[in-house]
Amino acid sequence: MTADITWRAKGEAKRLAILNAIPEKWRIQTPIPPPAEQVDVTGVYIQQFLNKREIEITESDAVDIVAKTTSGLWTAVEVTEAFCHRASLAHQLVNCLHEIFFDAAIEDAKKLDAYFAEYKKPVGPLHGLPVSLKDQFHVKGVETTMGYVGWIDTFEGQKDDPRRGVEESELVRELRDLGAVLYCKTSVPATLMCGETVNNIIEYTWNPKNRHLSSGGSSGGEGALIALRGSPGGFGTDIGGSIRVPAAFNNLYGIRPSSGRLPYQGAANSMEGQNTIISVVGPLASTARSLTLLFQSVLGQQPWLHDPLALELPWRDSMVQETLSLIEESKKGSSKLSFAIMTFDGAGRIHPPIARGLNIVKQTLKRLGHDIIDWNPPSHATALTLAAKAYAMDGGNDAKHQFGLSGEIKPPQVIVGGPSSGPEMLSSQIAALNVSKREYQKEYMDYWNSTAALTGTGRPVDGVICPNAPFAAVKPAEYNYIGYSAFVNVLDYPSITIPVTFANKTVDSLPSDVSMDEAEPYIEWDYDADTYHGAPVGVQLIGRRLQEEKVLTLAEYIGEEVARHDA
């Protein structure tokens, strides 16, 4: 065999092994119609393969599930089996899983049920809740490929590493202590540096709402799986938008916390040791309150005692209560919140569905009596330049090394490791980059402070609302602008994606009154109303650094009000 055949064959073998890990009883027997015939496989489409009880369980959110599993109303086994079944279907429909370990999950669920039967109490706040994991987290007995063919049958590419098959990431250990059930790991683009999810194992993870489009990346498997309710919530990572973008593309909530809140310890990663822009862990789910449940539960495990990069910042209920008070006062008319809305960052022209989504949020906030200001921040082009330098710091060497392990080709969408990679940076260049980044953060922080003079509240804005990406999902290989997500990573602010609406070809046409100059970027982004029809539209709500409790509370409120507006 040539090297080419070898890596293709290895990827193919792994792809088949994933499919074969799906129990026979859960395989879809009839051919799956092509996207042109069945563009949307969520909701009623996937329900046809499930019984009523399974639908009831899997369409409950994480909060409702734990209410039942921690009180004994539902068993961990029945909940786990329902999600294993639905995750099996999801993978067959859109290629969203890298690892399937249902047998171990059901064994774990049995132990949880036995515990509950004996002690009449749950193991922890996530007792019996299935939780999916992006394929960076190590689970004992399970492989981690992170989308690299060269990582098959190894530990992070190393054949004889003693951690292979036995290592567990810190988050995994904490989730087990909380009573969660681990059952699958979700697809990622090789290198993680991509707004789509594509690799030489599972190939491409499609968007369940519109199978012509991408599920986003790099936590695209999470996004697709949760969109199909094959998981009530899972954990992704975000270095440039990799939680928020798949959340937005899949009608979900997803939070990128500030670095240091959730434990990354013991997870695989790209460009390990690059610490200018640090990748962070965060949950994705169908409701904001599910994110809060997952986030708060993990903090209850005191990750700062087990992860040297985690901060001793327990869940601050005081911050939640302060935020709720502001909301309550606004309902009485005695006070209000204030938000900035940014519809254009000066470089990335947004598609009509995103513009409409932002307007829905704006009108909702106005209806509620809140204050809206424009956002005229320090140059976002500067932020993007800083991010691009950080991502390219190693000259693509990590990506090249990992692809080189098998000789596999780099998917063209992946933004690092290509032939045009520069040389790796020198200490002096990295130091200069770190200084520039800090100066940018300072400038942005001062700008945020300065809005106290512009709002009607006397405070700086409570949050900033803007796109996650210029498009509602994306056509394969057309993810060509990451400015809307990556600036948040440069700033290290918490940001949460709020689902708003869906692209609609009858209303989301290019505005007729746009001049050719203004219209041109739309053409560049290749918008067409038919292709994007049905794609989810989300926005991000950005808060001040380390104020995760505030953005989670605001997101739940705004998301509910938007849904009411839309209804």
Place this chain on the structure above:
Amino acid sequence: MTADITWRAKGEAKRLAILNAIPEKWRIQTPIPPPAEQVDVTGVYIQQFLNKREIEITESDAVDIVAKTTSGLWTAVEVTEAFCHRASLAHQLVNCLHEIFFDAAIEDAKKLDAYFAEYKKPVGPLHGLPVSLKDQFHVKGVETTMGYVGWIDTFEGQKDDPRRGVEESELVRELRDLGAVLYCKTSVPATLMCGETVNNIIEYTWNPKNRHLSSGGSSGGEGALIALRGSPGGFGTDIGGSIRVPAAFNNLYGIRPSSGRLPYQGAANSMEGQNTIISVVGPLASTARSLTLLFQSVLGQQPWLHDPLALELPWRDSMVQETLSLIEESKKGSSKLSFAIMTFDGAGRIHPPIARGLNIVKQTLKRLGHDIIDWNPPSHATALTLAAKAYAMDGGNDAKHQFGLSGEIKPPQVIVGGPSSGPEMLSSQIAALNVSKREYQKEYMDYWNSTAALTGTGRPVDGVICPNAPFAAVKPAEYNYIGYSAFVNVLDYPSITIPVTFANKTVDSLPSDVSMDEAEPYIEWDYDADTYHGAPVGVQLIGRRLQEEKVLTLAEYIGEEVARHDA
């Protein structure tokens, strides 16, 4: 003039300008006796130049001073003048100042008094408190040389920088808001990378308790000034021991907080943008409660809204109360605290006075009924290797550049920028270093957790006590081991120096029962009881990352009990 004469002349001119900034009335008229005649210039020696009222004011600690200045018992002007006078004397005795701006200080003090007279309340919790600053902080109208001849008449070495003379560091802004009076900046070794304080401007900062020895570094000017009570408290920085070592060498308390607690924004620094081991800001003072006052007051300014690297971690009184409860319970015998004591790190053999100091602390804690365990942590040699790599990351280029501005020679003690500097590191080497550092931090954290099984409290140890340096102060040019301080910077743990005792030639001889093998390192460190006689002995108390409130509370308790034991 040759280049050599030029930089020597410039340094000399600046040295004279500093002396000339001392008002005539405060100059010491009689020749200062050489160290051989007057080894100790603290206490009664310096008091001869002061009146009773000045002595009363300057020998009060920061807490007692603000009690009087915030209640109108003492005016800001009389307090400021007393400290300006005493700081003038201190500088003449040991060369501890880089900048003197008494006129501006007295003007500021007058404004504070006028405010108090008008509003019958203080400007803030530090109303009227003189605070000294290491010569990295920018104060408007005042130069910052950081010990470089090439920075004279520039802003951080740049001649035409518009920030020259007008910039203020964030900490300075906050101190002004708190009501503090700024009046002088203290000496540092050029590059800051040195355990002594030596540069081509003020030359050498001597130890006030023993003028044959060093005041430590790099915050050596702070240490010497506060030891002479020329300041009630000031701020230094620490990347490898630079707060704790001068505190220990000068019979003071000094805290190195975890990174992100106090604002570094807008201060000059070495190797800007090196973010593997981050230099931190912290206070030094004669009492632990003064450190708490300064630390807590700055946090009250919410530095996280103005410094992008500061963490939103307000002062946590709950952590203080928990710690006080443990102490109170231990007094009742219903509970106890537990500490580890490390007397040898496996590489740096300590001098007899340090061994005795550690034993005093051990006996004190035993007398109080607390639990003591040995400390057998992951290799400290590894920590030192990691630190050394971080400090040398830029190949000494920053130091070489700064020295090169004037052509001045590098003081031989400075550990960076010498001819043996390696090349600057590559991105891949820095990334590998960051990973190694994180792994070391993880190993250390796990070890700390594991002590829960060894203590009698069921908790891991409440603190670790160890030397700051192998010696009580140091002979010039003999600071040859930084392992005891630098490992804390690798870990990013809070650590506070507690003053314990003084080297005493009658008791601190080399143990007679030591074998030649064991004795050999003492010889290497060149201990002799006569030379070190009178030098202060401090220990450091190390806590878990970001638990500054706990170490401050414990240090106050332990320091008081040690003083009682010693008395």
